[in-house]
Amino acid sequence: MSPALLEVDGVTKRFGGLSALNDLSFSVGDGEIVSIIGPNGAGKSTVFNVITGLYPPDEGDVRLRGQSIVGLSPNRITKAGIARTFQNVHLFPNMSVLENAMVGQHSRSKAGVFGSIARTPRVRREEAVIRQRAEECLGFFGKRLAGYRQDQPAFALSYANRRRLEMARALATDPVMMLLDEPTAGMNPKETLELRDHIVRMRDELSLTVLVIEHDMRVVKGVSDRVVACDYGRKIAEGTYEEVANDEQVIEAYLGKRHEELG
Amino acid sequence: MRAEVRIGAIAGVVTIFLAAVGLIGDFTNLNLIGEQVTFAGLMLVLPPLLAGYVATTPRIEAGQVIEATRARAAMVGAVTGASAGVVFAAFVVFVDVFGVERVRAIFLNISPVLMDFLLRGRPVLVAAAILVAISTISGTAGASYRVLPDAARRPLGTAVWVTLLFGFLQRIIPIALDQLDVERDWLYSKVTRGLTWPGAIIVAALAAGASVLKQHRGAAMRRAVSIRPSSDGGGPRLTPVNALLLLVGLAVVFVAPHVVGSVISEVLGTIMVFALLGIGLNIVVGYAGLLDLGYVFFFTLGAYSLALLTGATLNTFVGSSAPVIALDLNFYVAIPVVVAIAAFAGVLIGAPVLRLRGDYLALVTLGLGEMIVVLVTSPWLTPLVGGPQGMRDITNAAIGNFGFRDPKHFYYLAFAFVALALFVSWRLANSRIGRAWTALREDEQVADAMGVSTTSYKLLAFAMGGAIGSVGGALFAVKIGSLTPASFTVLVSIQVLGIVILGGIGSLPGVITGSLVLVGLPGLLREFEEYRLLAYGAALVAVMLLRPQGLVPNVRRSRELHEEDREQDKWAGDIAADEHVAPGISPLGEGAG
Amino acid sequence: MASSGPARAVDTQLSGFATLPWRKIILGILGATISFVVVVGAFKTLTLPQAERYSGDFWVDQVVNGLGQGAILALIALGYTLVYGILRMINFAHGEVFMAGSFISFFFADAYLESGFLNNQPYTALLILFVVSIAASTLVAVLLERIAYRPLRNAPRLVPLITAIGASLFLQNAFRGFFGAQPRGYPLPDILRGSIELFGIKVSKVQLLVFITAIVAMLVLQAFVNRSRTGRSMRAVAEDSEIASLMGIDVDRIVVITFVVGGILAGIAGVLFALTFEQVQFTMGFKPGIAAFTAAVLGGIGSIGGAALGGFVLGLLQAMGPPLLLTGFGIPSPFSLKDAFVFLILILVLVFRPGGLLGSGEAEKV
Known part of the structure; x- marks a missing residue:
């Protein structure tokens, strides 16, 4: 049996005395959509940061198709095929929408110093391909990021469009796997529904594997093949949405949290 | 009124500073126009003039821009100028009473030449009164300039700075004219070395004319020379007008050293x-x-x-x-x-x-x-x-x-x-x-x-x-x-940095402009050699405070430098505060927020 | 989206070349080279033939000199560290703050020498010199903050740094314009001439004054920051200025006070420096400024104890390093390379231990 696309194996990450991740293991198979849920502070984004190489794990391993990617720089991991978005949108705010997406193509192109200076036919062709790919990725969101908007600086976009642009930029890295960090945060119900469809389309139309951190249970329910629930950096449940939603520990994690909040 | 007095007093202190570093006393003989307009005189008039201009900056109240009326502006300018004048005059009186030589033992540039220029042989109180009067007039002029209608303001401003620039370039333009065998005595006097009055008037008139022309035909002109990006993404394409300008430019560049x-x-x-x-x-x-x-x-x-x-x-x-x-x-x-x-x-x-x-x-x-x-x-x-x-x-x-x-x-x-x-x-x-x-x-x-x-x-x-x-x-x-x-020396590094920053960070035309201004001007105005670094320092500070994007900005770079005006994603950040992140190693905390 | 294609191959294959940790290798080579130079240089210097070897007294002198200069560096370094702690900015013009105090006090010292006051009433005269120097330095520091830095509080990080460089250049040349370019001899009161024997070591009186004054100033600072209300507010602002302002602390006021404290320390250092080297000039702030910044980084920037420690350590390194390491290699006049040595230390600290001696080694995100 070939290994799963992504395996997170016994990962522990500590910040000072705090364990953000504690012996966390799960795997994601080809073409799956897996959601990670958990209360605030459960270490969900830290998982993403460890997978994409922003933090080295203190213990454990992360494997892509059976090969360890621990210790690789983030740009190498992106090149290996993992793309991501961020919890608080991080665009290149002063670059145009199109340019933002074009940066995504960076690791799929080669033009070097001399080629760029001489602007050889090969480099011109490559540049045309980059542009075309970027436009296609923006086109994934229909008319939202098309037309005149492509030449606007990214900071001028609405909040929802910034989230979409971030996803388009990630798509432009030509990934095999997409990590989405709370893609619907701050969106209204209509936009949230639209986004749910986009996540499903990423799998169905683009053959991507998707790992998504999400708070909105309707989205989680609507898209997930499997759900991983975390609390305090540990996995507390894994399974279909229904299984996880009815798990005692999960309910307690959420309700317990609520009790604390209510004081 | 307090704000005006404060701005005026600052201008007065600036004038004292200029006097103390020698920018007035060393240049009493640098004639710009005729014998009347000297660089020293300009240094004396400029601070209150600018102060008057600044003091009349339109206020924003309840979202509306409120510009001063003409009478009010003149009054504000006069008060500002007068306060500047009083501060400076007090300094002059002090130096005179205390004794120039005693002050000079410490401040090398507060010299008898400077005092002669300021007093002109008159009793010190009379001279002080005259200084206050000059300052008041300058302040009023600065303020009045602000409230002039646009149609008059632009040509006037252009005429003044172009004429002064010609005055400064008295070492270059006459030589160039001589090399080209063009008669030049009508423009630059051999006695004062600066512009003659008739010459100055002609230059001013031409500059004002050009400014008026630009106001009326500016849009069309800009359209003719504007650079449109070509559709294939291969960079800008030359229009005929641009090609012509480019040719003329290249021709000038090529013959320049011989002229x-x-x-x-x-x-x-x-x-x-x-x-x-x-x-x-x-x-x-x-x-x-x-x-x-x-x-x-x-x-x-x-x-x-x-x-x-x-x-x-x-x-x-x-x-x-x-x-x-x-x-x-x-x-x-x-x-x-x-x-x-x-x-x-x-x-x-x-x-x-x-x-x-x-x-x-x-x-x-x-x-x-x-x-x-x-x-x-x-x-x-x-x-x-x-x-x-x-x-x-x-x-x-x-x-x-x-x-x-x-x-x-x-x-x-x-x-x-x-x-x-x-x-x-x-x-x-x-x-x-x-x-x-x-x-x-x-x-x-x-x-x-x-x-x-x-x-x-x-x-x-x-x-x-x-x-x-x-x-x-x-x-x-x-x-x-x-x-x-x-x-x-380290000054080379700072000088080059100054060029990049003054011109406009990230902008190639900016670099050229920067080196023309920061290397060209001091190189041509040898008299100012001693003040070059002072000006560099002041320019670096002023550019960062007033126009961080530089003289010829790169559009994107200038947006970045004004990022503090836009709290990007502040609200997105508020929504999502999910992680334990140890202090100081938040990798995604700093960049865009 | 056709071109993305299904099931692209995963590209985790790395050539052996790319997997090598290049940075670590380069750092390793660098570290090894430096260790080699240090060990061999020191060994060679200490085992030179008797005639060429430095005497024991030479090294004792170097230690005393090093501590004296280290004390001055520590005082200036504290100014960098305080401002950095509060505003997270390098006040590049701090060297000029120090120069201003030194230079202005010169005119008083000179006048007092002529009137005889300097030698008749040396204690009063010295006290006045300190007060004048402190006043001048503080004034410059506060003006800097008000004019050049405050409007840029929220600007991108490099903007205030560039402003600071401009301000530094401006201040230097303004002083040159006011007072001329030539160096001036700073008079030394007679009571500070000569040296005394202390535990069998010869120490010049000036060095003793430097040492004592600096230590007292640092102790007072430590008490101020730890004990006083204002000191507590300063620490709060350094921790998190936004929260501090929500707690009712006037951040602007704290920033001004920080610059004032930095100015006071620089003013004290100004007189001590002038008495040590008996000379002032408009460019005098630059090199001690950089050296003091190095000291602050060496100790761990943002930390008060670190700046003090860094100052003394750097002073010693500066005094002993060049002769100890370079003489053995037959490099002539090792002291001419003293400044290069300081910069080398700055670079090495930042590369190998950016948190400084007292820092965690990682400290801030670097």
Whole structure:
């Protein structure tokens, strides 16, 4: 049996005395959509940061198709095929929408110093391909990021469009796997529904594997093949949405949290 | 009224400052127009004038811009000017009563000449009253200028600054006219050396006329020369009007040294060298966003390695001697070697330090720049680079028998390299590499996560910048013909940084403008040599405070420099505060927020 | 989206070349080279033939000199560290703050020498010199903050740094414009001439004054920051200025006070420096400024104890390093390379231990 696309194996990450991740293991198979849920502070984004190489794990391993990617720089991991978005949108705010997406193509192109200076036919062709790919990725969101908007600086976009642009930029890295960090945060119900469809389309139309951190249970329910629930950096449940939603520990994690909040 | 008095008092203190550093006393004989308008006089009038202008800045109240009425503006200006005048007059009275010589024992520039200029032989109180009156009038004038209708304001402003500029260029324009065999006595007086009054009036009228023309036909003119990006993404395309302008421009550039004579050609050569350095540093600072305060490192490296590669000799007290490493390459063979050395050095130095955060990197590069200066001066390396005495007999980069030491010839050599560097820099900026640099500059960590290898691209910027800077150094060596460590100080780094910043970070036209202003003006106005660095410092501060995007801004860069105006994603950040992140190592906390 | 294609191959294959940790290798080579130079250089210097070898007294002198200069560096370094702690900015013009105090006090010292006051009433005269120097330095520091830095509080990080460089250049040249470019001899009161024997070591009186004054100033500072209300507010602002302002602390006022404290320390250092080297000039702030910044980084920037420690350590390194390491290699006049040595230390600290001696080694995100 070939290994799963992504395996997170016994990962522990500590910040000072705090364990953000504690012996966390799960795997994601080809073409799956897996959601990670958990209360605030459960270490969900830290998982993403460890997978994409922003933090080295203190213990454990992360494997892509059976090969360890621990210790690789983030740009190498992106090149290996993992793309991501961020919890608080991080665009290149002063670059145009199109340019933002074009940066995504960076690791799929080669033009070097001399080629760029001489602007050889090969480099011109490559540049045309980059542009075309970027436009296609923006086109994934229909008319939202098309037309005149492509030449606007990214900071001028609405909040929802910034989230979409971030996803388009990630798509432009030509990934095999997409990590989405709370893609619907701050969106209204209509936009949230639209986004749910986009996540499903990423799998169905683009053959991507998707790992998504999400708070909105309707989205989680609507898209997930499997759900991983975390609390305090540990996995507390894994399974279909229904299984996880009815798990005692999960309910307690959420309700317990609520009790604390209510004081 | 309190605000006006305060602004006026500040202007008064500024005037005292100008007097104390010598900007008034040293220039009582620098006539700009006739015998009446001198530079000293200008220094006296300018602070209250500006204060009057500033004091009438429209206020914003409840979202509405409220401009002062004319009468009110005149009043505000008068009060501001008067307070400036009172402060300055008090200073003059104090100096007179206390005794000029006693003040001068400490403040060297508060001299009898200055006092004669201010008092004109009148009793001190009368003179003080006159100073207050002049200041009040200036303040009123500054304020009135603000409330003039646009149709009058623009031509007036243009006329004034163009005429003054002509007055300042009294060393250049007459020489150029002489070289062209054009009669010039009607424009510049041989006695005062400045503009004659009729000449000034003609210049002012022409400038005002041009301004009016621009107001009425400006839109059409701009349209004619505007650069449209071509549809295939291959960069801007030339329109016929542009092509014509380009041709005229090139023609001017080509004949320039023959029109302006040797002295000014020399200045032009220096401008070119610094433009080259600016283009190089712009890649590092402007494109990749790395603040490098040690750019003199590459300048020095280029100059000395060229000297060593092309058979220069050491200066000693008894003549010249060969350095321990002496090659005798042709200049055009040596240049690629110099570039390779510099690029390699850039990578070697960059590798350990480029991961440092911005301000630390700045200090480390400053240290590197200082270290190379110490090294070329040190007795240790004297057998190689001549120590404090330096080197001489540097190649003149001759092609056949045509050498480039003569300033008029050097200009062309330097121009060729500047053009090449501009081309390289422009092509890189508009390529995949330029895009990666921009991404890196805007948000390093996100760029990394999007597949841009940040270390490689920082190193590339460092190496490219270093390579271009070393060519600047090599050209400098050719220009001067000899090298001493005195030419290689931290001031070179700061000067080049000033060029990049004043011109506009990340903007190639800005670099050219910056070197024209910061190298050209001081080079042409030799009288001001002593005040050059003072002006540099003031310019750096003023640009950062008032116009951080520089004179000829790069659009995107100027947005970045105003980022504090836009709290990007503040609300997104509020929604999502999910992680335990240890203090100080939040990788995604700093960049865009 | 056709071109993205299904199931692209995963590219985790790395050539052996790319997997090498280049940075670590370069750093390793660098570290090894430096250790080699240090060990061999020191060994060679100490085992030179008797005639060429430095005497024991020479090293004792170097230690005393090093501590004296280290004390001055520590005082200036505290100014960098305080401002950095509060504003997270390098006040590049701090060297000029120090220069201003030194230079202005010169005119008083000179006048007192002429009137005889300097030698008749040396204690009063010295006290006045300190007060004048402190006043001048503080004034410059506060003006800097008000004019050059405050409007840029929220600007991108490099903007205030560039402003600071401009301000530094401006201040230097303004002083040159006011008072001229030539160096001036700073008079030394007679009571500070000569040296005394202390535990069998000869120490010049000036060095003793430097040492004592600096230590007292640092103790007072430590008490101020730890004990006083204002000191507590300063620490709060350094921790998190936004929260501090929500707690009712006037951040602007704290920033001004920080600059004032930095100015006071620089003013004290100004007189001590002038008395040590008996000379003032408009460029005098630059090199001590950089050295003091190095000291602050060496100790761990943002930390008060670190700046003090860094100052003394750097002073010693500066005094002992060049002769100890370079003489053995036959490099002539090692002291001419003293400044290069300081910069080398700055670079090495930032590369190998950016948190400084007292820092965590990682400290801030670097």
